[in-house]
Amino acid sequence: MPQIIHVKKARQRYRMKPIIDPDTGQPKREEVNRKRKRGDQPVYRTLSEPDKEQPITDHCDYPVCPQPDKIIQPGTAMKVIKIKQQFGGITRRRHETCPTWKPHEYSNSLSAQASQIQDEADIDYSGWETEQDARDCATAIADSIRELAEEKQGSLDNMPEGLQQGDTGQMLQEAVENLESWAEEVESAVDNADDFPDGKCGNCQGEQLDCSDHEGHSDDPDAENYCDGTEECMECHGSGEGDDVDEQELNEWRESAAQAIQDALDNCQV
Numbered sequence: 001m002p003q004i005i006h007v008k009k010a011r012q013r014y015r016m017k018p019i020i021d022p023d024t025g026q027p028k029r030e031e032v033n034r035k036r037k038r039g040d041q042p043v044y045r046t047l048s049e050p051d052k053e054q055p056i057t058d059h060c061d062y063p064v065c066p067q068p069d070k071i072i073q074p075g076t077a078m079k080v081i082k083i084k085q086q087f088g089g090i091t092r093r094r095h096e097t098c099p100t101w102k103p104h105e106y107s108n109s110l111s112a113q114a115s116q117i118q119d120e121a122d123i124d125y126s127g128w129e130t131e132q133d134a135r136d137c138a139t140a141i142a143d144s145i146r147e148l149a150e151e152k153q154g155s156l157d158n159m160p161e162g163l164q165q166g167d168t169g170q171m172l173q174e175a176v177e178n179l180e181s182w183a184e185e186v187e188s189a190v191d192n193a194d195d196f197p198d199g200k201c202g203n204c205q206g207e208q209l210d211c212s213d214h215e216g217h218s219d220d221p222d223a224e225n226y227c228d229g230t231e232e233c234m235e236c237h238g239s240g241e242g243d244d245v246d247e248q249e250l251n252e253w254r255e256s257a258a259q260a261i262q263d264a265l266d267n268c269q270v
Contacts, residue, residue: 002106005080006096010058012074014050062098081106110152110175114182114270117144121265125258129250131196134257135187141265142187149179178270189264193257197249201236 018027029044058072072078077096083089083106092101103109104116121141128134156164156172163169211217217227 007078009075010078013056015054016048017051019047060094061092062094114268123258125254128254134190138261142183145183152176186264189260193260197245199245204233
């Protein structure tokens with residue numbers, strides 16, 4: 001992981017310009033303490049200085065930075081990360097108050113890509129009304145994991161056969177298998193949640209109804225017009241079953257299903 005440098009007060013930066021020798025009108029140079037690979041000619045470097053007429057405006061790279069135009073004003077606390085690349089590198093800056101960089105923002109490693117899937121997974125259970133809603137959410141996340149597995153499988157397939165059999169190929173094959181296993185675990189996570197609550201009849205909610213004309217009935221068990229004070233619901237015929245789910249029970253199930261998906265998502269082995 002690249003080191004993150006915290007700066008208490010950002011300084012004003014300027015573009016650099018060569019220092020001109022007043023005697024010659026040419027940029028000043030100084031000899032560097034090294035020799036060329038061939039020959040004895042010395043190596044020089046051009047001297048430069050900040051050009052106070054060309055200030056550099058630093059910007060925060062956080063996508064939703066709340067500051068106007070994302071500008072990092074001089075004197076503002078900030079953090080800096082320097083990302084090494086094959087050729088050169090990249091320096092990025094953020095306000096100290098903005099979230100720090102996540103692994104996928106400075107690395108293309110497999111673990112960083114897996115971390116990105118975890119960060120971007122949308123497990124918003126507030127609108128789930130059926131068990132299928134939770135399964136659709138889990139499948140969407142599993143599909144993004146499988147896309148990464150397919151990408152790594154493509155890289156493996158494009159390797160020369162000799163490399164496929166070597167350590168690099170074996171590591172890549174293991175990564176593909178782990179990703180596929182992870183996807184299956186996420187997709188089946190809802191099976192580990194609480195059972196979806198049973199629906200109840202919207203008319204009686206599973207409870208016996210009070211008899212609507214009990215005044216004309218007898219409370220004598222032996223009488224022909226005996227009634228115990230209740231009557232069967234005509235909508236569910238006394239079964240109490242229906243499509244209405246108790247909201248509290250539904251919320252408890254939503255939380256259980258979402259946690260099961262999150263647990264599987266967190267259980268990444270790559």
